[in-house]
Amino acid sequence: MIKVRVPATTANMGPGFDVFGMALQYYNEIEFEEIKQGYEFYSEGKETDIPIKENLIINSFLKILRKYNYEIKGFRINISKAKIPLSRGMGSSSSCIVAAIVAANTFLGNILSKEDIIKEATEIEGHPDNVVPAFLGGMVISTMVEKQVIYSKVKVPKSxxxxxxxxxxxxxxxxxxxxxxxxxxxxxxxxxxxxxxxxxxxxxxxxxxxxxxxxxxxxxxxxxxxxxxxxxxxxxxxxxxxxxxxxxxxxxxxxxxxxxxxxxxxxxxxxxxxxxxxxxxxxxxxxxxxxxxxxx
Structure with missing residues (x-):
């Protein structure tokens, strides 16, 4: 079993519309486990009935595994700690995407580079301002040049x-x-x-x-x-x-x-x-x- 911890994020940040993002010490923890067949999805131990087409974690997870030819017959996913609220501007979708890609990469034997993970996450999310800080941590300036994500970290005072x-x-x-x-x-x-x-x-x-x-x-x-x-x-x-x-x-x-x-x-x-x-x-x-x- 693989457990991934991913932070909430805040984006836009005043004048930084679609550009600035920061990770926060507020986390979801998601467990991924390979099983013999089928798929199971739980949130804090309770099975959910979210259709697979609408499940961002499952779809992101499978997209990466299939893209890199990892055959998986079945899997169990459990959001063991669900802190990040939905539709509140705290990067809930980015946390799902990044956690799924990092988990898939672990199953693949960590073949993806940091830049690969950022690229894959941005393609799924559609923009980098949340997924980059969710993955890297800290405050990050992110932009797109064609299909490449260009980013730079900002030094945030610890006070x-x-x-x-x-x-x-x-x-x-x-x-x-x-x-x-x-x-x-x-x-x-x-x-x-x-x-x-x-x-x-x-x-x-x-x-x-x-x-x-x-x-x-x-x-x-x-x-x-x-x-x-x-x-x-x-x-x-x-x-x-x-x-x-x-x-x-x-x-x-x-x-x-x-x-x-x-x-x-x-x-x-x-x-x-x-x-x-x-x-x-x-x-x-x-x-x-x-x-x-x-x-x-």
């Missing part, structure tokens, strides 16, 4: 913590894409370019006082916040409670606050505020994950 605020409602990536405008002004593009460059350099240089300006965005967040109940109120309170910056995680509805690890009162204050809102919110204090996906 930073991420406060993850997950509401009890979902948003779809498709809906979050539809609310975006088809065209942007030159001023808006320059605004985002300057903030994205500033964000990377501020993190690399540990200039935490610049993060609030660096997280500015005019490409996606203002439009997507209309789909997230009380997003502006949460952001205002986050700044009031001493956060360094806030952003929409992925396409939402999860919201993120970046805080200094010494801000010991932030979580309690935010939980108290969120309890006054109509929707229920789950709050987690997390550190960035720097290890990425591992076989354990």
């Amino acid at each position: 930073l913590s991420m406060v993850v605020m997950i509401p009890n409602f979902k948003t779809s990536t498709e809906e979050a894409r539809q609310v975006l405008p088809k065209n942007y002004t030159r001023e808006d593009c320059v605004y985002n370019i300057s903030r994205a460059a500033l964000l990377v350099n501020a993190l690399n240089n540990n200039e935490l006082d610049k993060l609030r300006v660096a997280m500015g965005d005019k490409i996606h967040q203002e439009y997507r916040k209309t789909l997230i109940n009380n997003a502006d109120d949460v952001f205002r309170k986050s700044e009031e409670f001493g956060a360094l910056a806030e952003f929409v995680s992925g396409s939402g509805p999860t919201l993120m606050a970046i805080i200094h690890e010494d801000n010991s009162e932030f979580v309690d204050k935010m939980e108290a505020f969120l309890a006054t809102l109509d929707n229920e919110w789950e709050v987690h204090l997390l550190k960035p994950d720097f290890n990425g996906t591992t076989v354990i």
Whole structure:
């Protein structure tokens, strides 16, 4: 049996629309086992009836095994630890894809290189901003040149913590894409370019006082916040409670606050505020994950 641990991810990250992603210390663990025939799929020990055509883990797993001519008569998959929520902007689909490819590669005798795994994962997901940090860990800038993924890691200060605020409602990536405008002004593009460059350099240089300006965005967040109940109120309170910056995680509805690890009162204050809102919110204090996906 092979057990794979894969981290949640947050993508887009302020001005880094479709480009920036970061792995977080919040994990799914998935077990893969070869059996004599058929397939079995469990989530935390309970058998599920997800049709095979809709099961991203199974399809990603089989795609790689078949592509590299590994004949498997049967298999059992169990999501033994299911932390990453679905449709919340925390990379649930990327975690499934990356875990499946890493497991398949283990069955194959680790014939795939790091670049091979990134390429295969991106082809399945359609974009690299979540799958690359999910696999490599840390904060990563990713882009595509034709079919090749080009990426570079950003140095994240160890003093930073991420406060993850997950509401009890979902948003779809498709809906979050539809609310975006088809065209942007030159001023808006320059605004985002300057903030994205500033964000990377501020993190690399540990200039935490610049993060609030660096997280500015005019490409996606203002439009997507209309789909997230009380997003502006949460952001205002986050700044009031001493956060360094806030952003929409992925396409939402999860919201993120970046805080200094010494801000010991932030979580309690935010939980108290969120309890006054109509929707229920789950709050987690997390550190960035720097290890990425591992076989354990």
